[in-house]
Amino acid sequence: MADPIVVVRDVYKEFYREKITIPVLMGINLEMAAGDFLSLMGPSGSGKSTLLNLVAGLDQPTSGNVTVVGSHLGEMSEGELAQWRSQHVGFVFQLYNLIPVLTAYENVELPLTLAPLTRRERDEHVRAALEVVGLGDRMDHYPRQLSGGQEQRVSIARAIATDPTLFVADEPTGDLDAKSAGEILDLLERLNRDFGKTIIMVTHDPNAAARAKRLVHLDKGVLAGTVETPQASSQAGGRR
């Protein structure tokens, strides 16, 4: 593997609920190279969302190290992590999580207000992101005026607007019909293939998982196996 941009080393994560310690991740080791597309699968409670949160800098491990794009996330303060996320991570959530009082344009613009950009530069980024997801004609629509698939595409536009290094997607197709799910997966695949974006995706859907290059199985907090998908071979073949 080329120089990894995500390195998870001997990570343990425990939660404390009413004086009871609940181990969620136990000695996880994982690496992702730039341009990788990895699916995390496993039964409920296996720890996949927890692992995703650690890689995205939303949470910190009980022990072990998580290094993403050269930053040791365990050593950063909450404020530093927030700034780091704004620069390096794009989020796609299962329920889209758009701000209902903002238009599609304004939702996409939201993370850009944290960046040192002029209004004109922000405008260019927003329009480009919405064009990439095919919603250039829906900029002034509020989330309630969009279908589920369109909302998720706005959510993806919001994630790519800042041009982050890493995309984290949590069940991005979990709330969509098959057609819309297919469109979203096509979009993620395109971002990975054409724009070289590194994606880590949690999913329960084997068809969605198959779109990734690698499939990582988690079971009871440990890595149960890693599989290279046919997608990886076909893309590699394509590149050849």
Add this chain to the structure above:
Amino acid sequence: MTSLKYIWRNVIRHKLRSSLTVLSIGFSLALLTVLLGYMAMQDVWGEEAQKHNRIVVMSKEGFAGLLPITVVDKVREMPAVKAAVPYSWFGGEYKEEKMSFAQFSTDAKHVMNVWDEYKMDPAQLSEWQKDRQGCVVDRRLAEKRGWQIGEKIPIKGTYFPFDLDLRLCGFFEAPQYTDSLWFHREYLDEGLKAGNPKGRAVGKTGMVFVKVTNDAAIPGLIDAIDDSFESSDNPTRTQTEAAFAQMFVDMLGGMRLFIIMIGAVVVFALTLVAANAMAMSTRERTTEVAVLKAIGFPRGRVLRMILGEACLIALFGGLLGVTMGCGLLEGLHALNSQYFPFRLSEFAGLWLGWLAVISAFVGLASGIVPAVLAARRSVIDGLRRVI
């Protein structure tokens, strides 16, 4: 898109809830505006009274007591007295009105020397002095009632057993609206004598208003007057006009403290109402706030956005309340100038600034707990419903 735009969108997100919160703050602050305004008005009355070097002599028994009219002449002879007049509240009813304007019996010859800041046409004053049944009124009162010179003004006695049949001889102009009518003390005295020559009020006056030559002489004169009548059948209680004005407030029994207490309770209650609305609003947006923090919004910015929302609602409520309260004060002045003698422009001051401070306090106090909780809540907890 600016933060302010996002804050504004959140304010109007639940229009009914925001409107009700604004209205609750508005009505509470309207009440507070009237209370604070009333206190400010009392202060202005006291300050205004201090400017004119006047003192008031009344019976030691207070408003219930009466002084013999001879007291006036004795006071006139004292050093540093520029002028002195008897002054009695008549308290009659004009036509069918229960709460009509104020009427006072006085001495037409000297009254303009006591209230020398008032203006009156000398011809009208002379006309009044000559006409025993004549009267003069505040010009604004005459304008309000549409009275002209020569107007017959019947006043039915309620406190005194005598009905007045007055003729309007002129108008005086005071710096502040007085809502008052002046008539001859002799006319009242003769009427009372005719009814009962040994009546309690015959040959008496309720108060004596005294114009003093300079303010430095006031304390000595007050002592001199009270000392000279101390051993008589009619001991006096003399005070400055400002203290006299304050007496009306004191008569209401610690009114100022009462007003402040009401105000504090009102502010506390409306802060709870606003805080409840903000808490509901932010609880409904737990996931949304978590998303903002996930994409990189720092705690401080989240805190400021929620506080800004609370402050904006409080600002609207404050503006509404102060506008309504000021309108009420103007309305009360128009309706009853005896108890609300000043226009808002005459007593507007720092107290209006305090209302702005109270609005800001309500905004900050109602928003601080939900804002801090939202800012401190972990992103994971906030997203739990989703992730």
